[in-house]
Amino acid sequence: MHPLVILAAIVAVSFVLLGVAPLRRQVVSRFVLGWYRRQLPAMSQTEREAIDAGTVWWDGDLFSGNPDWDKLLALQRPALSPEEQSFLDNETEQLCAMVNDWETAQIWQDLPPQAWQFAKDKGFLGMIIPKRYGGREFSATMHSMVVQKLASRCGVAAVHVMVPNSLGPAELLLNYGTEEQKNHYLPRLAKGLEIPCFGLTNPHAGSDAAAIPDFGVVCRGTWEGKEVLGMRVTWEKRYITLGPISTLLGLAFRLHDPDHLLGDKDDVGITCALVPTHTPGVNIGRRHNPLNAVFQNGPNWGKDVFMPLDWIIGGPKMAGQGWRMLMECLAAGRSISLPSSSTGYCKLAARATGAYARVRSQFKTPIGKFEGIEEPLARVGASLYMMDAARAMTAGAVDAGEKPSVVSAIVKYHLTERGRAVVNDCMDILGGKGICLGPNNFMGRSYQQLPIAITVEGANILTRNLIVFGQGAIRCHPYVLKEMRAAQSGDLAGFDAAFFGHARHVIANEVRAFFMAITGSRFAFAPSGAAPQLRRYYRHLTRLSSALAYAADISMLVLGGALKRKERISARLGDALSMLYLASATLKRFEDEGRQEADLPLVHWSVQDAIFRAADALDGALANYPSKVWGALLRIVIFPLGRHFAPPSDSLGHQVARLLIAPSASRDRLSAGMYMPRDASDPFSTLEAALAAAIDAEAVEAKIRAAQKTGSIRAAGGEDLTLVALAAKVITGEEVAVLKRAAQLRDEVIRVDHFPQDLGRAEALRPAQPQRAAA
Numbered sequence: 109m110h111p112l113v114i115l116a117a118i119v120a121v122s123f124v125l126l127g128v129a130p131l132r133r134q135v136v137s138r139f140v141l142g143w144y145r146r147q148l149p150a151m152s153q154t155e156r157e158a159i160d161a162g163t164v165w166w167d168g169d170l171f172s173g174n175p176d177w178d179k180l181l182a183l184q185r186p187a188l189s190p191e192e193q194s195f196l197d198n199e200t201e202q203l204c205a206m207v208n209d210w211e212t213a214q215i216w217q218d219l220p221p222q223a224w225q226f227a228k229d230k231g232f233l234g235m236i237i238p239k240r241y242g243g244r245e246f247s248a249t250m251h252s253m254v255v256q257k258l259a260s261r262c263g264v265a266a267v268h269v270m271v272p273n274s275l276g277p278a279e280l281l282l283n284y285g286t287e288e289q290k291n292h293y294l295p296r297l298a299k300g301l302e303i304p305c306f307g308l309t310n311p312h313a314g315s316d317a318a319a320i321p322d323f324g325v326v327c328r329g330t331w332e333g334k335e336v337l338g339m340r341v342t343w344e345k346r347y348i349t350l351g352p353i354s355t356l357l358g359l360a361f362r363l364h365d366p367d368h369l370l371g372d373k374d375d376v377g378i379t380c381a382l383v384p385t386h387t388p389g390v391n392i393g394r395r396h397n398p399l400n401a402v403f404q405n406g407p408n409w410g411k412d413v414f415m416p417l418d419w420i421i422g423g424p425k426m427a428g429q430g431w432r433m434l435m436e437c438l439a440a441g442r443s444i445s446l447p448s449s450s451t452g453y454c455k456l457a458a459r460a461t462g463a464y465a466r467v468r469s470q471f472k473t474p475i476g477k478f479e480g481i482e483e484p485l486a487r488v489g490a491s492l493y494m495m496d497a498a499r500a501m502t503a504g505a506v507d508a509g510e511k512p513s514v515v516s517a518i519v520k521y522h523l524t525e526r527g528r529a530v531v532n533d534c535m536d537i538l539g540g541k542g543i544c545l546g547p548n549n550f551m552g553r554s555y556q557q558l559p560i561a562i563t564v565e566g567a568n569i570l571t572r573n574l575i576v577f578g579q580g581a582i583r584c585h586p587y588v589l590k591e592m593r594a595a596q597s598g599d600l601a602g603f604d605a606a607f608f609g610h611a612r613h614v615i616a617n618e619v620r621a622f623f624m625a626i627t628g629s630r631f632a633f634a635p636s637g638a639a640p641q642l643r644r645y646y647r648h649l650t651r652l653s654s655a656l657a658y659a660a661d662i663s664m665l666v667l668g669g670a671l672k673r674k675e676r677i678s679a680r681l682g683d684a685l686s687m688l689y690l691a692s693a694t695l696k697r698f699e700d701e702g703r704q705e706a707d708l709p710l711v712h713w714s715v716q717d718a719i720f721r722a723a724d725a726l727d728g729a730l731a732n733y734p735s736k737v738w739g740a741l742l743r744i745v746i747f748p749l750g751r752h753f754a755p756p757s758d759s760l761g762h763q764v765a766r767l768l769i770a771p772s773a774s775r776d777r778l779s780a781g782m783y784m785p786r787d788a789s790d791p792f793s794t795l796e797a798a799l800a801a802a803i804d805a806e807a808v809e810a811k812i813r814a815a816q817k818t819g820s821i822r823a824a825g826g827e828d829l830t831l832v833a834l835a836a837k838v839i840t841g842e843e844v845a846v847l848k849r850a851a852q853l854r855d856e857v858i859r860v861d862h863f864p865q866d867l868g869r870a871e872a873l874r875p876a877q878p879q880r881a882a883a
């Protein structure tokens with residue numbers, strides 16, 4: 109038979125087999141299903157619950173290979189209500205004015221008592237609690253803005269406010285509590301009459317929190333004189349924020365029911381209960397000292413503490429549902445607290461360091477004008493623009509009803525990592541000024557405390573290596589979860605639809621990624637609603653999205669369950685996804701803020717950097733691919749002509765750095781939302797005044813330099829050059845005053861604190877002298 113006839117026959121049979129669904133299911137999908145079930149990685153109940161938790165949002169588009177940019181641009185810009193704005197401008201400012209990092213650490217080892225009381229009275233601890241329970245019922249955007257402002261002033265205040273509003277008793281009660289529990293606790297939590305904490309971490313279970321050995325046993329016991337069904341709980345928790353002063357301990361433990369008093373299961377599962385800390389047997393009160401951050405944090409423990417089943421959040425019917433509850437609530441809190449506090453620290457860092465770099469001169473030049481200093485300054489400014497964009501967009505998503513689990517991991521990881529990088533850069537720019545602690549050091553405490561944000565709410569190495577892509581690949585993928593669910597339940601029709609949809613998806617992304625790579629993304633879609641000068645970025649991002657989606661699919665096919673252990677591949681693919689997210693938030697911010705031309709250097713730098721990093725991450729994944737053959741094949745599709753993305757240029761960096769070292773609307777937008785002390789004697793206020801004075805003085809100094817160059821003035825034998833210039837009428841008397849003011853403010857700014865031999869301990873411990881009564 110002619111080979112063409114054989115080929116035509118094969119094509120025709122394949123067409124019938126694949127095109128006729130009932131036939132395809134029986135002849136193809138049935139066998140694929142069997143194979144797929146054997147490949148499915150073993151997944152524990154807790155892993156399944158973690159993957160199922162939360163919602164898929166813009167991350168789903170980025171993972172699809174073909175993001176719908178119009179959808180992104182149509183997202184509503186988050187805004188505050190008049191009531192929220194007033195709280196931010198008044199109560200939050202007042203709380204900021206009551207605290208600072210130096211006094212909390214050196215004098216109080218805590219928030220000052222009056223600040224604690226103010227925070228409770230004004231409802232800072234009940235921002236997420238609805239008004240009907242006496243709370244503030246603020247939006248996620250507002251919650252984020254409050255935490256950000258507090259963090260720009262005082263880390264302890266930010267932590268003490270964000271923890272009760274994040275994953276903890278209030279959030280769990282709101283979502284799962286019984287009416288009785290809500291009516292009892294929420295009004296008390298809203299007014300600060302209860303101080304909550306949540307204890308999950310055990311010395312033996314940190315990152316692997318589902319493995320907590322803390323346990324409860326269902327039994328009968330006596331409670332308030334009556335015999336009731338309850339549980340005896342034994343636990344040992346550590347690192348619990350607010351724990352040492354808490355009155356209400358949210359507790360996670362594994363519940364057992366050996367006598368089947370609750371049902372037919374021995375191991376009921378992880379359970380969350382609310383335990384008043386005055387309950388006999390609860391040990392609470394000792395403190396850890398987390399990097400001198402002095403927020404309340406400590407261990408707590410109990411042995412065989414009897415408590416009624418009604419203390420389970422949501423009542424006995426929620427016994428065993430604790431892990432699901434925690435995973436479901438994690439996304440909202442993780443989207444807000446640490447991204448907002450990191451952005452707050454960085455706003456202060458960028459604004460103050462930019463000013464310092466202009467005020468501080470060495471080699472007769474403001475240090476901020478040296479190319480070497482421009483390099484870190486550019487990273488600081490552009491990172492902050494991007495961080496704030498991601499913070500605001502993510503909070504907006506939570507307000508729109510999303511619980512974006514993968515996005516929450518992205519912003520938690522990347523905003524805290526960037527926060528660390530920004531603060532490190534600022535420390536280097538500040539030199540000794542950043543190192544000597546004291547009331548005049550605005551950077552040292554942030555530097556000290558940033559590793560805390562890296563460690564908590566999912567330590568960063570784990571989050572990058574295991575969660576972002578590990579969860580994203582399953583949750584954000586348009587077909588994988590459907591395939592897995594159909595395979596697990598043996599649903600052949602469902603599996604068939606998902607599997608063949610998946611196959612079409614892979615081919616589409618392969619073709620798209622290759623085509624866009626060889627055409628330099630020129631023909632990719634860019635939304636007409638986007639600023640023309642930024643449209644090329646949307647095209648590159650679409651190309652990278654297709655490349656990521658294709659690499660992800662091939663990785664799941666080639667590596668299967670082993671992908672879970674190939675953390676460095678997973679981390680790099682997650683980095684690519686994260687960069688797409690951060691870049692899209694940045695582009696969206698530029699549109700939302702009305703396309704501020706002056707901010708373009710910030711946008712160009714941060715998006716170019718993100719695109720470069722995304723390509724770098726994909727390149728790294730391919731270079732280290734466990735199968736060299738597959739790595740090479742992926743490279744042919746993704747980088748057929750090599751990688752053509754470059755990091756931001758030095759001249760772009762120069763433009764960004766210039767935005768930080770002079771007052772401008774861009775600089776104000778960069779630091780919008782941070783606390784600006786009104787007290788003129790505050791070190792930050794002095795720095796701001798010194799910046800303005802330094803710029804005024806520069807013009808006068810230029811006149812003197814020009815006169816020196818032409819030889820019209822000369823200062824001999826230690827003469828004051830300013831007076832010589834004045835005498836020669838090169839400058840006026842007013843200009844002399846300008847120079848004097850700048851010099852005086854510069855002296856104040858560059859000053860660092862010094863202390864007696866005992867570093868002031870004796871003075872700090874000395875009791876206040878009683879006021880003498882008026883005669």
Ligand SMILES: Cc1cc2nc3c(=O)[nH]c(=O)nc-3n(C[C@H](O)[C@H](O)[C@H](O)COP(=O)(O)OP(=O)(O)OC[C@H]3O[C@@H](n4cnc5c(N)ncnc54)[C@H](O)[C@@H]3O)c2cc1C
Nearest residue numbers: 306307308309314315347348349398564565567568569570
């Ligand atoms: C100041 C502070 C406040 C806290 N507040 C609370 C609180 O209020 N309530 C509460 O319950 N807990 C709290 N925690 C606990 C916090 O969430 C845990 O510290 C965190 O989960 C990490 O656990 P660990 O410190 O035991 O580190 P470990 O689990 O020992 O991890 C050590 C390192 O190993 C890495 N790692 C672990 N597994 C993997 C993996 N599979 N792949 C790659 N890397 C991995 C981690 O990323 C980390 O870098 C707090 C901790 C601190 C320090």
